[in-house]
Amino acid sequence: xxxxxxxxxxxxxxxxxxxxxxxxxxxxxxxxxxxxxxxxxxxxxxxxxxxxxxxxxxxxxxxxxxxxxxxxxxxxxxxxxxxxxxxxxxxxxxxxxxxxxxxxxxxxxxxxxxxxxxxxxxxxxxxxxxxxxxxxxxxxxxxxxxxxxxxxxxxxxxxxxxxxxxxxxxxxxxxxxxxxxxxxxxxxxxxxxxxxxxxxxxxxxxxxxxxxxxxxxxxxxxxxxxxxxxxxxxxxxxxxxxxxxxxxxxxxxxxxxxxxxxxxxxxxxx
Amino acid sequence: xxxxxxxxxxxxxxxxxxxxxxxxxxxxxxxxxxxxxxxxxxxxxxxxxxxxxxxxxxxxxxxxxxxxxxxxxxxxxxxxxxxxxxxxxxxxxxxxxxxxxxxxxxxxxxxxxxxxxxxxxxxxxxxxxxxxxxxxxxxxxxxxxxxxxxxxxxxxxxxxxxxxxxxxxxxxxxxxxxxxxxxxxxxxxxxxxxxxxxxxxxxxxxxxxxxxxxxxxxxxxxxxxxxxxxxxxxxxxxxxxxxxxxxxxxxxxxxxxxxxxxxxxxxxxxxxxxxxxxxxxxxxxxxxxxxxxxxxxxxxxxxxxxxxxxxxxxxxxxxxxxxxxxxxxxxxxxxxxxxxxxxxxxxxxxxxxxxxxxxxxxxxxxxxxxxxxxxxxxxxxxxxxxxxxxxxxxxxxxxxxxxxxxxxxxxxxxxxxxxxxxxxxxxxxxxxxx
Numbered sequence: 091x092x093x094x095x096x097x098x099x100x101x102x103x104x105x106x107x108x109x110x111x112x113x114x115x116x117x118x119x120x121x122x123x124x125x126x127x128x129x130x131x132x133x134x135x136x137x138x139x140x141x142x143x144x145x146x147x148x149x150x151x152x153x154x155x156x157x158x159x160x161x162x163x164x165x166x167x168x169x170x171x172x173x174x175x176x177x178x179x180x181x182x183x184x185x186x187x188x189x190x191x192x193x194x195x196x197x198x199x200x201x202x203x204x205x206x207x208x209x210x211x212x213x214x215x216x217x218x219x220x221x222x223x224x225x226x227x228x229x230x231x232x233x234x235x236x237x238x239x240x241x242x243x244x245x246x247x248x249x250x251x252x253x254x255x256x257x258x259x260x261x262x263x264x265x266x267x268x269x270x271x272x273x274x275x276x277x278x279x280x281x282x283x284x285x286x287x288x289x290x291x292x293x294x295x296x297x298x299x300x301x302x303x304x305x306x307x308x309x310x311x312x313x314x315x316x317x318x319x320x321x322x323x324x325x326x327x328x329x330x331x332x333x334x335x336x337x338x339x340x341x342x343x344x345x346x347x348x349x350x351x352x353x354x355x356x357x358x359x360x
Numbered sequence: 361x362x363x364x365x366x367x368x369x370x371x372x373x374x375x376x377x378x379x380x381x382x383x384x385x386x387x388x389x390x391x392x393x394x395x396x397x398x399x400x401x402x403x404x405x406x407x408x409x410x411x412x413x414x415x416x417x418x419x420x421x422x423x424x425x426x427x428x429x430x431x432x433x434x435x436x437x438x439x440x441x442x443x444x445x446x447x448x449x450x451x452x453x454x455x456x457x458x459x460x461x462x463x464x465x466x467x468x469x470x471x472x473x474x475x476x477x478x479x480x481x482x483x484x485x486x487x488x489x490x491x492x493x494x495x496x497x498x499x500x501x502x503x504x505x506x507x508x509x510x511x512x513x514x515x516x517x518x519x520x521x522x523x524x525x526x527x528x529x530x531x532x533x534x535x536x537x538x539x540x541x542x543x544x545x546x547x548x549x550x551x552x553x554x555x556x557x558x559x560x561x562x563x564x565x566x567x568x569x570x571x572x573x574x575x576x577x578x579x580x581x582x583x584x585x586x587x588x589x590x591x592x593x594x595x596x597x598x599x600x601x602x603x604x605x606x607x608x609x610x611x612x613x614x615x616x617x618x619x620x621x622x623x624x625x626x627x628x629x630x631x632x633x634x635x636x637x638x639x640x641x642x643x644x645x646x647x648x649x650x651x652x653x654x655x656x657x658x659x660x661x662x663x664x665x666x667x668x669x670x671x672x673x674x675x676x677x678x679x680x681x682x683x684x685x686x687x688x689x690x691x692x693x694x695x696x697x698x699x700x701x702x703x704x705x706x707x708x709x710x711x712x713x714x715x716x717x718x719x720x721x722x723x724x725x726x727x728x729x730x731x732x733x734x735x736x737x738x739x740x741x742x743x744x745x746x747x748x749x750x751x752x753x754x755x756x757x758x759x760x761x762x763x764x765x766x767x768x769x770x771x772x773x774x775x776x777x778x779x780x781x782x783x784x785x786x787x788x789x790x791x792x793x794x
Contacts, residue, residue: 243650246532249659260535261630325627328650 092146095139096159096197102132103162103193106186113183122179129166129182136163136193155196157219162192165227172231172267178259181267184234214289222282228275229314229342235268236327236335243328265327268335276318283311303348310341362422363498365453366430366445367407367414370467373444381413381434388481392490394433400424403495405485407460409477411467416457418494422449454498454689458682461502462509463516469671470516475506498689505685512681515674522550523557525663526634526655530558530602533632533653538562543600545569545593546607547579550636554604559583567600569593571607598622604634605641612643619646636660698754701767704776705750709743750774 109125140163143156169185172178242258258264286307290297297304317334320326326334368378383391383406395404395415401424404417415426430441448456459465463474482499485491491499510516527537534540540563544551547570555566566585569592570576576587588596593613597603598621607613614633622631633654635642640656647654655663717739727735750770757766770776 242532246529246653247647249655249662260531261533263535324624325629327628330650 092139092142093197095135095142096193099132099135099139100190100193100197102128102135103186103190105129106132106182107190109179110183110186113180122182125182125186126173126179129169129186133163133166133170136166155198157223158192159196160219161223161226162189162196164223165189165192165230168227168231168271172271176259176263176267178263178267180238180258180264181231181234184237185231188230214285214292218282218285218289220282221278221285225275225279225282226342226346228271228278229338231271232268232275232317233335233339235264235271236332239264239268239328240332268327268331269321272314272318272321276314279311279314283307303345306341306345306348310338310345313338313341362419363416363450363453363494364419364422364424364426365414365416365448365456366426367412368444368446369412369414369465372446377441377444378411378413380436381408381430382410383408383413385484388484389488391433392485392488395429396490398424398429401429403490403492405481405491405495405499407478407481409474412460412465414460416453416495416498418498451686451690455682455686457498457502458505458685459679461506462678462682463506464509464675464678464682469675472510472516475503479503497693501685501689505682508685509678509681513674513677515671515678522636522657522660522664523554525660525667526554526604527557527561529653529655529663530632531561533630534601536562537602539564540601541565541567541599543567543569543588543597543603544579545597545603545605545613545641546571546637547575548606548636551604551606551634552579552582554634554636555583558602558604563602567596569596594618594621598625598631600631601629602632602634604636606635606637607641608637609641610639612639612641612646614642614646616643616645616649619649619652623649623651634660698757698767701770701776702751702754705747705770705774708774708776709747713739713743 105128106125109121112121136159140159143159165185166189169181169189172181238258239261242261242264245258246261259267287297290304299305299308313334317326317331317338320334321331368381370378373381388406388408391406392404395401395406395417398404400419400421401417402420404415407414407416415429417424417426426447427438427442427445430436430445431438434441456465461475461478463470463472466474478499482491486496530537530540537558540558542555542558542563542565544555544566547568559566566580566583567588568576568580568583568585569588569590570579571590573587573589576590579585580587597618603614605614619631628651630651630653633642633647633652635654635656638657642654642656644654646652717735750773754766754770
């Protein structure tokens with residue numbers, strides 16, 4: 091049943107996906123409203139799906155599909171939070187496709203793929219997943235904002251912004267969205283990694299820093315920290331910030347992908 | 361539909377004439393009353409703004425002498441006035457009014473003020489009873505159309521002077537201008553104007569630097585700002601978010617190294633340079649820095665003209681909306697035109713039915729309630745069947761141009777002519793009731 095709701099949500103997110111592509115070429119106020127409503131409706135379905143999963147008692151957050159679903163939901167929540175503050179749907183250009191992809195993968199199959207090893211600290215594990223996912227969602231939004239910043243900067247520099255209304259908010263607003271998500275995400279990411287270490291140590295007795303999962307996670311965290319620091323210290327934005335954000339995002343993707351070849355963080359069919 | 365519209369606007373008449381025709385607000389109610397008292401006019405109202413004076417009327421026969429009214433009212437001769445007048449009837453009058461309300465006929469296409477002015481004129485005329493059924497419908501529709509044009513096209517979304525383009529660009533960079541600082545380098549008329557626009561949009565403080573310090577002080581005082589000695593320009597400039605520069609310097613005074621210096625002191629917060637000097641004050645090299653946005657006079661000019669072109673494109677869209685709205689309005693009015701006929705047809709047949717029942721009741725003797733009801737149902741059923749086709753035909757015809765012919769035929773067939781023909785006043789009541 092939970093999967094059915096998720097598929098409904100997927101349908102709604104599909105409209106968001108279409109919006110993401112259309113918004114880059116032309117501006118339509120009506121369409122962005124439609125996309126927003128579709129996304130909200132999708133979130134309702136998604137929430138129902140997650141709640142049902144939770145109530146069913148079979149909740150296995152440590153499974154790939156449920157994890158992806160949760161991450162997509164958190165990213166959407168982030169998007170909505172930004173909409174509530176800044177009244178702009180433009181981050182959707184980046185957020186919608188990612189959310190759609192995550193939901194799509196999660197909605198494919200009922201069979202949860204589980205972490206292989208037995209974990210005794212269920213609470214710590216849940217905390218780890220929640221915290222790190224909020225961090226991921228913030229990173230995603232921040233990455234999206236830095237791309238939008240570049241786009242808007244280029245438009246302004248090209249001096250040929252012919253369209254009367256642009257779907258992009260003002261440069262400083264985009265900058266603020268990116269920076270605030272970065273600041274918000276950083277503590278979550280840090281705590282997420284710490285709780286993850288606690289879980290790993292309790293399971294294995296030590297941390298193997300050469301394991302690709304841990305190595306990439308640490309790398310991602312370092313880039314994240316560099317981003318926050320350069321921004322705070324010398325106000326890096328525009329091209330340099332976008333470069334860092336892309337790097338952090340790729341590192342995050344790599345850390346996620348490492349699940350498939352890490353010795354300690356491996357998923358397997360249940 | 362017997363609408364008539366006559367008037368002058370900024371295109372048809374020179375300012376001197378428009379001045380003589382302009383009606384001050386205080387005299388509008390009287391003018392409306394005079395208008396409705398004029399022969400042949402049922403309802404009327406006057407729109408008087410600095411760019412136009414127009415009279416809109418619903419007339420008894422569609423051929424009221426509105427020109428005559430203008431001549432009488434303004435004491436102008438036909439020779440003085442007529443060459444500048446435009447006059448529209450029926451559908452064309454509706455279209456013109458829709459265009460006016462949607463700001464497509466304005467001097468600055470898309471400006472928002474006109475709708476407010478038309479609404480005020482409407483309220484005034486309505487208050488004195490000069491606007492009732494027909495014009496009421498027309499204007500309610502016009503306001504809805506204006507709203508539609510505004511929300512579905514971008515015709516009113518941006519402004520077209522250099523100063524306002526500068527403001528708009530600044531907003532694209534900074535979002536809000538609230539609390540931003542402006543720096544004027546080289547006091548001049550144009551930079552003063554741009555600064556005034558920026559301040560009006562919320563910029564908080566202003567610096568002025570000029571080769572002649574006294575002029576800097578003079579301009580700074582106007583804006584309650586601070587005058588800066590020209591030597592201190594590079595040390596203070598980074599405090600400004602927006603720099604308007606228009607010096608007569610033969611070379612660029614802002615070069616790449618200055619830009620780098622500003623940015624590092626500002627922690628890379630963006631800066632917007634409005635360079636209206638010729639030759640340019642900001643070197644193109646500096647404009648390439650991340651975080652520095654430079655618009656020179658040509659760029660601004662281009663932005664202005666691209667906006668004008670955009671508006672033209674949007675205006676075409678708006679015209680299409682108006683065309684379809686005029687059609688819709690016309691169709692609705694026609695539908696209303698057949699309603700009185702349908703009502704009187706129903707009344708007519710109902711009278712016959714009642715009379716016939718009364719006539720035969722004596723012969724039938726006492727009827728039980730059931731029989732009574734059966735008779736009712738039977739007779740009603742018959743007349744409903746009979747009426748069905750004429751009514752459908754009337755309703756269909758309403759949407760076509762043949763409406764009047766069909767109405768005529770039905771009236772003649774059922775002899776609705778003499779006793780039931782609704783006089784105009786009553787007709788409009790019927791319409792409002794519907």
